[in-house]
Amino acid sequence: MGVFDDIGYEDFRRMAMNDSLSVHEKIGFPDAYRDAHEKAIFADIESKLTNLALRCGNVLDIGPGCAGLPRLLIDACQQREHSLVLIDSAEMLAHLPDASGVIKLPGFYPDCDDALQPWVGRFDAILCYSVFQYIFVEASFWKFLDLSIELLAPGGQMLIGDIPNVSKRKRFFASDAGVKFHQDFTQTTEVPHVDFRAVEATKIDDAVILGVIMRARAQGCDAYWLPQGNTLPMANRREDVLIVKP
Structure with a gap:
């Protein structure tokens, strides 16, 4: 998680509207943990979520927040002519630019499955970065995982990134x-x-991450436990999970 403890979806909605906070603080990080690091973080994401390099695909970002990472993703998706769906609170999404091919869906994932039914089996890439720890506490993380796997297209990839272990x-x-x-x-x-x-x-501990990997594999996906690049600010205590639907 970020350095702000015991916060959740409703807290983030309020933080998004607090003009005294920086964009990094709105998503639960002090500036030092993200400022000047976002390009390196996004490069690490792209090295694992390789379907982002395709063209004319469908991409989902779960809980993008309002700082620099979703803006880098928006730019990359526009360059590659992807359709990009962003799911977060309306308060967070309001800070992100409207752009061609970008669809904003306000709501708490995974409790927005009705809105996502048209996308079942269609996403080539799903990103959930620095968010799983909140879903783990506030929602059914099995529902989170099961819905995400349903949304993946054949050959689709999901990166559950920046997991505080x-x-x-x-x-x-x-x-x-x-x-x-x-x-x-x-x-x-x-x-x-x-x-x-x-x-x-x-x-979240080793057992939780192993459980996610084993459940994804039991549903016919490949799943991998991955380290973060050493240049990332929290690589010494955070890890990633990559899920691939064959």
């Missing part, structure tokens, strides 16, 4: 590199506390 985070902060990172960040000699046995009910 508490298991990976613990492994990192238990390491020498993680201790140094923590001490450099806090400007202290403090050693971060790590409890591998602690159960954190609202956090």
Whole structure:
């Protein structure tokens, strides 16, 4: 997740209307975590969601927010003549430009399945970036996954990106590199506390990610657990899942 804890869909709607927040803060990140990093993040996305490089396809972005990433996606889709569907709150979508081939659907995914029925089996690429952690807490994440797989066209790809994995985070902060990172960040000699046995009910861990991969495979898709590029700002504690419908 972003560094703002315990927030959800309704909070993001309010944050979208708060003019005192930057575009990054509106989506739950301080500027330092996204400003100047978005081109590298988008390049990492394109290296995995390779169907974005096709032409005249259909693309879905679940929870795009209102910062730079959806704008990069809009530009790329226009250049490649894709139809792009954006699903988020009306308050977030209002910050994004209207453009040819862009369809804005206000609503909370996956509870907008009726509006998406015309798109079943048609999306060549689905992106859900820095959003799955909120769906995991607020909605049925099996419904999220099942609906997404239904929406994929044959050969379609879905990238569930920037997943905050508490298991990976613990492994990192238990390491020498993680201790140094923590001490450099806090400007202290403090050693971060790590409890591998602690159960954190609202956090995504290795078991959740493995469950997503196995459920996708049980539905006839290929699914892969992928690292983020080392240049990304939170690569030491976040991971991606790529799902491909044969």
